[in-house]
Amino acid sequence: MHIAFLTPEFPHERVAHAAGIGTSIKNLVVALAYKKVKVSVFVYGQQEDALLVEDGITIHLIKYRKYKFMGWYWHRKYLQNYLNKHILSQKIDAVEAPDWTGITAFMRLKVPLVIRFHGSDTYFCHIEKRHQKLKNYWFEKLAVQNAEAFIAPTTYAGNISKKLFGIKNKLVQTIHYGLELNRFENPNPALFEKGLLLYIGTVIRKKGVFELPEIFKKVRLLFPEAKLVLIGGDSSDVQTGSHSTWQMLQKEFDTNDLEKVTYLGKIPYKDIQNYIKQAHVCIFPSFAETLGMVTIESMALQKPVVNTNMGWAQELIADGETGFLVHPKNHTLYADKILELLADSNLCLTMGGNARKRVEAIFDIEKIAQQNILFYQSIIGQS
Template identity: 40%
Template sequence: MHVGFITSEYPHELFKKGIGGIGTFTKNLANQLHKGNYKVTVFVHSHTESKVFEDNGIKVHFIKQKKLKGFTWWVNRKYIQQYISSVVKKDNISILEAPEWTGITAFMKFSIPLVIRLHGSDTYFCHLDKRKVKFKNKLFEKKALKGATKIVGVSHFVAEKTKELFKLSILVETIHNTINPNQFVPDHSKIERKTLLYFGALIRKKGVLELASIFNKVIEEDKEVTITLLGRDTIDVFTQVSTLEMFKNQLTAEALKRFIYIPSVPYEEVDSYIKKANIVLLPSFAEAFPMTWLEAMVLEKQLVTSNIGWANELMINGETGYCVNPIDHQLYADKILDLLSNPTKAKQMGEKARQVIKDKFNSETSYQENVLLYKKVIAEC
């Protein structure tokens, strides 16, 4: 079996843009498939250049974006389709997989099965974020979903919510995102006491702005605590100004003194910042089944997360950390202070978090679910 992935991002030194959960997922699963002696090809579409190279046994194609004023969406899709189709034929690829985000495979047709994996569409995130989705994006996403041979969600929550939003009547299976625990080794010797860390894009839907008010309350109780935001700044969708500046403007003078901002760093450097943090804060309002949460849990971090939707499929409130609605600023702050005040209990929560990943979300074993899915889809076509 030869699996092809279609993606807009891929963690590699040659890929200069930011990496999100889809890129991390793709590389993790590609590595597991390759390790299991399956062939893997990754197609990174709409890139700034064309390039083909090997990445630890995985063939990677950067496909340069084709532009035509007013028709780039059509011209680029047709070029991507033609490019991938030629490689499918030449290299005997058995099955393709793509995310549903902005419906990149809308209006594409392939000679082999296409699996669409639900990592969270723009329609899905806009719904959770309570804002209007672009008509074009919803149209493309619906068209892409309708053209899939099989649809699979990375959580039960995203699967059911997507069916509801797009009025899908077909069966959508769930295969949770997973991670390889052997690649993430906890190191508590590096922890810097009373340090809080948020890592990921600085964007409203991930609860970043709530953290400002939460941290103000933490500082009122303990003036030695620091908070670090690690990630790419974005322009806020509602105010059209920097999310970072909005965050800083909400901080009290005392809290601002204890705030640190670190712009995006290469993917392979992120875990060093996670290891140094005393507590990791993940207050997101909109996720599917986030890789950032898996990474923090597998590193035995003390966690305070949100309690929305997907959270209950991954976190166990009071056992792997605390799950709190981010709009409840006082309760969220109280849970942070509780972890700081009870290091033994907090350490046990971190250990339990890693054990949950090893038992339930371990890519070393669960990647076989994807192998069985691919083989079943191929056999039925």
């Protein structure tokens, strides 16, 4: 079996950008290759054309090309032709693509197409109750119509996407993202910096960052030595048009609280684990995710997590046992749960240990890879 992945991001030093989608894809393709599944990754929108082979995985870097007219169409057609050439020459059995931007709209591939609901513009606009450009919905809707079947990282994300795109009589399978657990070991979970709160993710409104100032203020009223560290790229703000959410966010903190806040920006992925291990509590007050890779990474490293209580998070965390689930707008309760953890090291260790066990049971990439293999065998068998 030979599976191809079309993606705008993938963790590699020669790839322009990689975030949660790219990490989840790399975790999967490495595990598939280990199980003797042939894998090719086609990374579009890059600064160069290149062909790389690493760890048994073939990586195609596809340079971004400009067109004078209807670039949105010709860009997709170029990718279609590139894929079809390699589908035939490399005997690829199926192609997986993301839902974001409907990159496979107008494509006619020579093998079954599977779309994974990493999070479309349609999905996020619905979750955030934002207006969506008709063109964006059109692209994503066309892409969905061309797909043979779908994978969702949570049942919540799958059900909403299914409803938004009017999917009928096609399979929408829930298969969670997974982690290579031997790369997420924390031999000393009792060693951490007391009072250190850690947020990881893009600094953007949809991830609940504007709730942090009020939550942090309430935490520091009872735990003055608390610190807050934020890791992740800055973003423009869709609501105000500001080019920097971080610049806006700083103004929301009380002056004394801001002195205890550190923003590190984007850091190498390999360095993030050290910050998670150092943290006392990890906090993710997001309004819009499909799963949230950093949540399960923190859980794997035995960290107590205070997460949002939105639908996808309920599939990750057993509230009160493997973490806490609180609506981000409920600042008082959110702060109370953080304070409960800051005041009780035994609770942190117990909850962190339970979190690790849950990740081992549900998000182990070995199990996830096998689920994907069975899914693709069923799709290929039908074609």
